[in-house]
Amino acid sequence: MMCFSHECRYFIKKIVSVPNHHTMLKLNNLTLLKLLILLLLTCVTDKNHRMCSNHYNNFHLSHYYYTSTTTTTTRSSSSSILKLGLNGYIKTQNIDYAAKDFGHIKHFPPSAVLHPSSVSDISSIIKHVYEMGTNSELTVAVRGHGHSLHGQAQAYRGIVIFMESLGGRERKEEMHFNISSDHDKMMMMMSYVDVSSGELWIDVLRESLKRGFAPKSWTDYLHLTVGGTLSNAGISGQAFRHGPQISNVYQLEVVTGKGEVVICSENEKADLFFGVLGGLGQFGIITRARISLEPAPNMVKWIRILYEDFSMFTNDQEHLISSAKTFDYIEGFVIINRTGVLNSWKSSSFNPHHPQEASEFVSEGKTLFCIEVAKYIFLNDEEDHDLVIRLLLKELNYIKSTLFSSQVSYIEFLDRVHVSELKLQEKGLWEIPHPWLNLLIPKRSIHVFAKGVFGNTVKKMNNGPILIYPVNRSK
Numbered sequence: 522m523m524c525f526s527h528e529c530r531y532f533i534k535k536i537v538s539v540p541n542h543h544t545m546l547k548l549n550n551l552t553l554l555k556l557l558i559l560l561l562l563t564c565v566t567d568k569n570h571r572m573c574s575n576h577y578n579n580f581h582l583s584h585y586y587y588t589s590t591t592t593t594t595t596r597s598s599s600s601s602i603l604k605l606g607l608n609g610y611i612k613t614q615n616i617d618y619a620a621k622d623f624g625h626i627k628h629f630p631p632s633a634v635l636h637p638s639s640v641s642d643i644s645s646i647i648k649h650v651y652e653m654g655t656n657s658e659l660t661v662a663v664r665g666h667g668h669s670l671h672g673q674a675q676a677y678r679g680i681v682i683f684m685e686s687l688g689g690r691e692r693k694e695e696m697h698f699n700i701s702s703d704h705d706k707m708m709m710m711m712s713y714v715d716v717s718s719g720e721l722w723i724d725v726l727r728e729s730l731k732r733g734f735a736p737k738s739w740t741d742y743l744h745l746t747v748g749g750t751l752s753n754a755g756i757s758g759q760a761f762r763h764g765p766q767i768s769n770v771y772q773l774e775v776v777t778g779k780g781e782v783v784i785c786s787e788n789e790k791a792d793l794f795f796g797v798l799g800g801l802g803q804f805g806i807i808t809r810a811r812i813s814l815e816p817a818p819n820m821v822k823w824i825r826i827l828y829e830d831f832s833m834f835t836n837d838q839e840h841l842i843s844s845a846k847t848f849d850y851i852e853g854f855v856i857i858n859r860t861g862v863l864n865s866w867k868s869s870s871f872n873p874h875h876p877q878e879a880s881e882f883v884s885e886g887k888t889l890f891c892i893e894v895a896k897y898i899f900l901n902d903e904e905d906h907d908l909v910i911r912l913l914l915k916e917l918n919y920i921k922s923t924l925f926s927s928q929v930s931y932i933e934f935l936d937r938v939h940v941s942e943l944k945l946q947e948k949g950l951w952e953i954p955h956p957w958l959n960l961l962i963p964k965r966s967i968h969v970f971a972k973g974v975f976g977n978t979v980k981k982m983n984n985g986p987i988l989i990y991p992v993n994r995s996k
């Protein structure tokens with residue numbers, strides 16, 4: 522879609538193919554700018570292309586086999602799993618739902634779908650396929666909420682394992698909380714919850730909030746499974762402080778490629794632990810995760826400010842993520858040639874701090890850059906939040922008339938994308954192809970990249986969100 526320098530390509534390749542980008546992210550202490558490009562394009566994919574083999578996506582047992590022509594072998598291989606005595610169930614008919622994802626670009630029909638009701642169901646299937654040996658060519662893909670973009674959770678003529686059947690909404694498995702009753706802040710930060718990997722993050726949040734706690738690191742959208750985002754990275758505006766979600770896991774339960782059920786952590790079977798985190802389902806199946814928690818704020822002050830100058834925008838973003846006292850969430854986005862930006866903010870309960878000047882600000886035809894920040898508010902905290910926010914904003918070089926803010930509950934803030942989802946669903950715009958692209962760009966290349974891309978390459982394709990925000994490599 523776009524032209525990248527060698528360096529950028531290097532970064533894309535690392536993120537996609539290196540098993541352990543958790544370690545990779547920890548290696549270097551330089552600041553990284555994460556460029557998350559989300560372009561909602563209504564592209565029509567050609568059918569032949571959709572059917573191409575997705576051999577790189579599936580969980581291959583012991584070796585990599587390319588799915589090719591042996592339909593008979595594959596069918597007889599997958600039918601043998603029907604004889605296994607499982608607690609859950611296997612479907613072989615009407616399973617087209619397992620050949621779709623949020624991307625709506627790839628469509629790989631499987632031979633069978635497993636809806637497990639226990640970890641031993643998953644272990645039995647994997648063991649069975651492993652014991653079939655190298656000739657079976659049967660592949661297995663694990664599926665969370667199916668919000669992949671490019672068929673990553675699909676298995677052409679293989680078996681798809683639906684993790685939501687294991688935990689999640691289909692079968693409410695208990696979440697086990699270990700909350701420190703000690704009021705010492707350090708002790709509270711050691712709290713955790715054990716969850717099934719099929720749980721949606723929104724449900725983990727709701728349950729945690731009942732206890733006054735919440736996970737530390739998020740994605741912008743919460744209707745994704747724990748296993749699904751831990752197999753990627755899980756990056757949002759808290760990552761500059763806490764690292765991505767994969768850096769906030771104490772322990773995992775994993776079904777290995779041989780069907781063994783193994784507990785792993787930083788100190789126990791660390792290779793497996795770091796391989797599976799961010800491993801796109803290629804190194805084992807996460808069945809449970811121990812997620813680190815922190816006390817949840819009561820309210821959130823949510824602020825947006827605009828820039829016309831890209832350097833000022835990135836300087837301020839970098840300044841914010843490197844300051845000791847700063848906001849709790851720092852992101853940003855690019856606005857290309859949009860009319861009425863500020864009016865649409867006003868209608869969504871964001872209040873302008875300078876109403877008169879804001880109404881005079883003209884956004885049409887411009888490429889603008891928005892920093893979005895949030896400050897968490899704890900009601901028992903004696904800090905003067907408004908003063909802290911004023912002081913933080915004072916150090917920034919945004920266009921003063923474009924300061925907008927809103928105060929919302931913590932759950933409203935974290936679940937903000939769901940509001941847009943519902944609106945897009947109403948208009949029939951959620952179930953369309955999503956050729957989205959996520960990139961990590963090193964700080965030294967971000968200006969060259971921005972010059973070539975914003976208002977240039979993407980000038981005519983501006984109907985999707987373009988998020989851009991900094992993360993610290995040390996995290």
Ligand SMILES: Cc1cc2nc3c(=O)[nH]c(=O)nc-3n(C[C@H](O)[C@H](O)[C@H](O)COP(=O)(O)OP(=O)(O)OC[C@H]3O[C@@H](n4cnc5c(N)ncnc54)[C@H](O)[C@@H]3O)c2cc1C
Nearest residue numbers: 665666667668669740741742746748749752755756802807
């Ligand atoms: C609207 C939207 C917003 C998003 N925002 C963000 C964001 O802010 N930050 C971010 O980091 N990402 C974001 N993403 C990307 C998202 O994190 C990934 O697409 C994620 O994989 C989706 O989770 P899922 O449960 O749908 O997983 P699936 O799409 O079902 O699976 C994703 C991958 O993980 C593997 N997998 C799934 N479950 C397991 C498991 N239990 N064990 C091993 N492997 C498994 C699958 O085989 C597949 O390779 C967003 C996606 C969408 C659709």
